[in-house]
Amino acid sequence: MLSEHTIERLSLYRRLLTKLQQQNQLYVYSHELAAISHGTAAQVRRDLMLMSFTGSPAKGYHVSDLIESIDRLLDAPDGQKIALVGLGNLGRAIIAYFHGRRPKLTIVAAFDTDTSKVNRLFYGCRCYPADQLQSVAEEQHINLAVIAVPAEEAQHVADALIAAGVMGILNFAPVPLRVPQHVYVQDIDVTMLLEKTAYFARSGDQRRSKS
Amino acid sequence: MLSEHTIERLSLYRRLLTKLQQQNQLYVYSHELAAISHGTAAQVRRDLMLMSFTGSPAKGYHVSDLIESIDRLLDAPDGQKIALVGLGNLGRAIIAYFHGRRPKLTIVAAFDTDTSKVNRLFYGCRCYPADQLQSVAEEQHINLAVIAVPAEEAQHVADALIAAGVMGILNFAPVPLRVPQHVYVQDIDVTMLLEKTAYFARSGDQRRSKS
């Protein structure tokens, strides 16, 4: 099927396409799309070919048709519900950022152990006590989660989420989660990425990374 | 030189090694280190070989020697100074998290446009007005930066940082920064990664990612 890299780039293309659509630009060339992923025109053409989307040599690709195609691939028709675990600074940043941003991806429940946060609303999203994680996630048919808790709690949280039926996890905790094969985990390890940036800033390497 | 993937894994190995050292474990086998990067023992051996670090078939690798070796590679002898631009929820999460965590990587200055934040201390780090970004970064010989501002401001911020001599940027803003070749940019695009997680959660793909 489609590789991780291709999916990443399609997500970026869609972001640019949406902006172009707002500017009423009808068509786009592969080299224009290439900029947003720091890629090449050939790569864009290959990505779109993989999803069987075709353009014309004269005009390029039709913007809104392409958005529709990417939507069909990336979005679940009925949307996907997300649980956010951990309402510290990071958790609040995430809930604030995603509020109303991607209609097909909605944070429907937040969880924290802090009783001063429990039962309050954060950007329209209710905070539940952490010990109701599994039951609430199960009831609401949540299938995605963002883990923004300290490292020590992450595995425990992941276990509860998976028991509740969660299939994908965005994990900010700097620990390698042990999960069954059918669960997809995307780690975001800020410390590691900062250390890498520090290294390449010194070594003068000119490569760049998208993650 | 060493690839990005290798540097990423060395950072993770060091994290595990530090924990083992605290537990007074003297030696470690490659297959133990492999777990933290979701990698294989062969990969660990190859990574360590690339940095000319050797172990013994009987005991494995010497924990504190290996930490020292990785330190020598990843850390600048005198440390590196970091500027944090943007003190919203995300910025505060970052400054709180890194406070006292990695001695060789210190956030020495924060910047924000919000006058209610300016001149206050955040975890011992002073917040300067955003328009002093270039002058302060230059004076303090800052060579790394974390960008945690809205997308529209990110390019402007990056330009000022680079003019001040910054060589590496950890960029949370969802825009492709245009930078000169000698500057290393590590993007952390949470929206894109969440969309990818949503896709693979549905498609049942069992791969996993470290970023």
Add this chain to the structure above:
DNA sequence: TAGATTGTTAATCGATTAACAATC
């Protein structure tokens, strides 16, 4: 010794890049 692990090379795998006829 026997057995597990190491260092290192060769084979495999997958993604990117180059190339080019076909198209508008």
Add this chain to the structure above:
DNA sequence: TAGATTGTTAATCGATTAACAATC
């Protein structure tokens, strides 16, 4: 038509994995 871009295949590149003699 002339020129730029497309779809698609082949070549290149780099990283991972497999293999195995040497080592403790």
